[in-house]
Amino acid sequence: MSVRDHIQFYLGDQYCQVSGFAPETTVLDWLREERHRTGTKEGCNEGDCGACTILVVRMQDNKLQWKAVNACIQFLWMLDGAQIFTVEDLRDPTGALHPVQLAMVDQHGSQCGFCTPGFVMSMVAYYKSPSASTDEGAINDALAGNLCRCTGYAPIVKAMKQALATKSDHFDQKEQTIKNRLEKFLPRSACKISAPAGTVSLPATAEELASIYQDNPDATLVAGATDVGLWVTKRLNSLPHIISIGSVESLKALHETDDELWIGAGVTYSRAHSAIATILPDAGEVIRRIGSTQVRNAGTVCGNIGNGSPIGDGPPLFIAAEATLILRKGQVTRSLPIEDYFIAYGKQDRHPGEFIEALVIPKPDKNLLYRAYKISKRFDQDISALLGVFAMTCNSDGLVTHIRIAFGGMAATPKRAYATENAILGKPWNEATLEDARDAIQTDFTPLSDMRSSEWYRRQVAANLLTRFFAETATPTTVETRLAGWKDKAYV
Ligand SMILES: Cc1cc2nc3c(=O)[nH]c(=O)nc-3n(C[C@H](O)[C@H](O)[C@H](O)COP(=O)(O)OP(=O)(O)OC[C@H]3O[C@@H](n4cnc5c(N)ncnc54)[C@H](O)[C@@H]3O)c2cc1C
Ligand code: FES
Ligand code: FES
The missing domain is CATH 1.10.150.120 ([2Fe-2S]-binding domain)
Structure with a gap:
C-alpha cells in the first residue's frame, strides 16, 4: 500500500499540500513564518493565553465540528485532513465583519x-x-x-x-463545500513525512500504529500534543521521530455498553466529557476545569495517563472509579488496573513499543457515592495542587462496604490512600470513623513542597477533603459545601 509523503488540508479556502518539514514545526510558526498570517499571535507559547487560537474543522459523526485550538502547541502535521481558519478568514466575501x-x-x-x-x-x-x-x-x-x-x-x-x-454567518453557506472537501480526505491513508531534521509517521489504523511503534520504540508518541508541544516550545527539545496517535480514526471512538465506557487513545477530553459526566458527574466537573476549551479540544484522556504526571487530573478520577487500561504491543494486548500503571516518578508499567490503546471505565453501581475535588490556585486553566477522589458504598445498616480513595499531587505518582481506606472499610460512616480516617491519611502520603503548595498545606487539605466528603455523604447531610449557582454569576 502506498504511503503519502505529504499532509493535506485547507487553510481557509486554499488547498495545501505540505511535505519535507521538521517534525516539531508548530502550526503557529508555519502560519506566521511561511504563510505570513500574523493575525494569529504568539503570547505565551505554552497553551495558556489563547492569543494563538485558530479554528480546526473536521468531520465527526457526519457533522462538521468547529474546534478552537492553540496553534502554538499543535504540530503542523496534526492538520492533515482538516480545514483550518485563522482570523484573516472571518470577513465574508463582501468584506463585512463576522x-x-x-x-x-x-x-x-x-x-x-x-x-x-x-x-x-x-x-x-x-x-x-x-x-x-x-x-x-x-x-x-x-x-x-x-x-x-x-x-x-x-x-x-x-x-x-x-x-x-x-x-x-457566511460559513453556514459554505457548509456543504467544507463537508465535500473534508469527505474527499476520508478515509485517511497512512502518511510519512521525512525531512533532514527527522520523520513523522501518521499511521491510519491501530494495526499500523502498533507495528510502527513496536519497530521504533524510541520514537515519541504524540496524541494531542498539549504536553509534548511544550517539550518543543519551552524545553526546545528535538523530536527526531514522532508517531501520531491522532491520525488513527478508530482510536477516536467512544464505545458504551450497559457495563462500561471504552475510551480510545485518540479521544479528546472535549469528546469524552459528556459521556464521563453522565456516569460520574463529579469527574465531569473536574474535566470541565482541565486546562481550557482549547486544551481539552486537543488533549486526550489517554495522553493525560500516558505522561505519568503525579498531578494529572485524570488518573485519580479513574483510579477511584476502578478503571482499566488496555495496553498494546504489536498484536498483543493486555489489561491493567490503572493504579498499577504508575510505578514511580517517571516510571510506568509500559514496555518498549507498547502504548495505551484505551481506557475502560466500569459504570458505577447506582448506590456509589463518588466525589472529586480539584484544588488549584485559579479555578480555570490551572494545574492541581492536589486532587482528592472518593468512591464509597454503604449498606442499609450504614456500614461502609466499599471505599476507594485516590489522590493526585500527594506523592510521586497518582496514588490510592490504602491506610485511610482501611480505617473506613466495614465501619459506620460517622464522625468517629472520619477522625480515624483523618489520622490515617497522614500516614498514606509524604507530599512535597513546591510552587503549587507546601507539604503542610497538602496534608491539611487532604484531611479537610475527607471532612468535606463526609459532609456531603453522611446522612443526614446538612452542610452546603458547593457555591449554589456560581456558574450563573456575572463577571461584573
Ligand atoms: C495550558 C495547559 C493547561 C493544562 N491543564 C491541565 C489540567 O488542568 N489538568 C491536567 O491533568 N492536565 C493539564 N494539562 C496537561 C495536558 O493537557 C494533559 O495531560 C493532556 O490530557 C495530555 O494529552 P495529550 O493527548 O495532549 O498528550 P500528548 O502531549 O500527546 O502526550 C503526553 C505524553 O503521553 C504519551 N502518550 C500520549 N498518548 C499515549 C498513549 N496512547 N499511550 C502511551 N503514551 C501516550 C506521550 O508520548 C507523552 O509522553 C494542561 C496542558 C496545558 C498546555
Ligand atoms: S501563544 Fe499563548 S496559548 Fe498559544
Ligand atoms: S490584552 Fe490588550 S486588549 Fe486584551
Whole structure:
C-alpha cells in the first residue's frame, strides 16, 4: 500500500499540500513564518493565553465540528485532513465583519488588541457550537483559555451574547463545500513525512500504529500534543521521530455498553466529557476545569495517563472509579488496573513499543457515592495542587462496604490512600470513623513542597477533603459545601 509523503488540508479556502518539514514545526510558526498570517499571535507559547487560537474543522459523526485550538502547541502535521481558519478568514466575501467581530466593536471588547484575534477565534468556535447559549457560565467556560490584560472580560462576554443573537454567518453557506472537501480526505491513508531534521509517521489504523511503534520504540508518541508541544516550545527539545496517535480514526471512538465506557487513545477530553459526566458527574466537573476549551479540544484522556504526571487530573478520577487500561504491543494486548500503571516518578508499567490503546471505565453501581475535588490556585486553566477522589458504598445498616480513595499531587505518582481506606472499610460512616480516617491519611502520603503548595498545606487539605466528603455523604447531610449557582454569576 502506498504511503503519502505529504499532509493535506485547507487553510481557509486554499488547498495545501505540505511535505519535507521538521517534525516539531508548530502550526503557529508555519502560519506566521511561511504563510505570513500574523493575525494569529504568539503570547505565551505554552497553551495558556489563547492569543494563538485558530479554528480546526473536521468531520465527526457526519457533522462538521468547529474546534478552537492553540496553534502554538499543535504540530503542523496534526492538520492533515482538516480545514483550518485563522482570523484573516472571518470577513465574508463582501468584506463585512463576522457577527462576532461586529459585536466586539459594538461592545468595546478590545483595547491594545493583542489578545483580540485569539478571543475572536474562540468566540467563533463557540458561536458555531450546536449547544451555544447565552448562559454566562457556559460563555465563561468557552473563553477561559483566553487572557486579556487590558479590556476586562465583561465587554467580551457581552459581545459574545450580542453575536449569538445573529443566527447565521457566511460559513453556514459554505457548509456543504467544507463537508465535500473534508469527505474527499476520508478515509485517511497512512502518511510519512521525512525531512533532514527527522520523520513523522501518521499511521491510519491501530494495526499500523502498533507495528510502527513496536519497530521504533524510541520514537515519541504524540496524541494531542498539549504536553509534548511544550517539550518543543519551552524545553526546545528535538523530536527526531514522532508517531501520531491522532491520525488513527478508530482510536477516536467512544464505545458504551450497559457495563462500561471504552475510551480510545485518540479521544479528546472535549469528546469524552459528556459521556464521563453522565456516569460520574463529579469527574465531569473536574474535566470541565482541565486546562481550557482549547486544551481539552486537543488533549486526550489517554495522553493525560500516558505522561505519568503525579498531578494529572485524570488518573485519580479513574483510579477511584476502578478503571482499566488496555495496553498494546504489536498484536498483543493486555489489561491493567490503572493504579498499577504508575510505578514511580517517571516510571510506568509500559514496555518498549507498547502504548495505551484505551481506557475502560466500569459504570458505577447506582448506590456509589463518588466525589472529586480539584484544588488549584485559579479555578480555570490551572494545574492541581492536589486532587482528592472518593468512591464509597454503604449498606442499609450504614456500614461502609466499599471505599476507594485516590489522590493526585500527594506523592510521586497518582496514588490510592490504602491506610485511610482501611480505617473506613466495614465501619459506620460517622464522625468517629472520619477522625480515624483523618489520622490515617497522614500516614498514606509524604507530599512535597513546591510552587503549587507546601507539604503542610497538602496534608491539611487532604484531611479537610475527607471532612468535606463526609459532609456531603453522611446522612443526614446538612452542610452546603458547593457555591449554589456560581456558574450563573456575572463577571461584573
Ligand atoms: C495550558 C495547559 C493547561 C493544562 N491543564 C491541565 C489540567 O488542568 N489538568 C491536567 O491533568 N492536565 C493539564 N494539562 C496537561 C495536558 O493537557 C494533559 O495531560 C493532556 O490530557 C495530555 O494529552 P495529550 O493527548 O495532549 O498528550 P500528548 O502531549 O500527546 O502526550 C503526553 C505524553 O503521553 C504519551 N502518550 C500520549 N498518548 C499515549 C498513549 N496512547 N499511550 C502511551 N503514551 C501516550 C506521550 O508520548 C507523552 O509522553 C494542561 C496542558 C496545558 C498546555
Ligand atoms: S501563544 Fe499563548 S496559548 Fe498559544
Ligand atoms: S486588549 Fe490588550 S490584552 Fe486584551
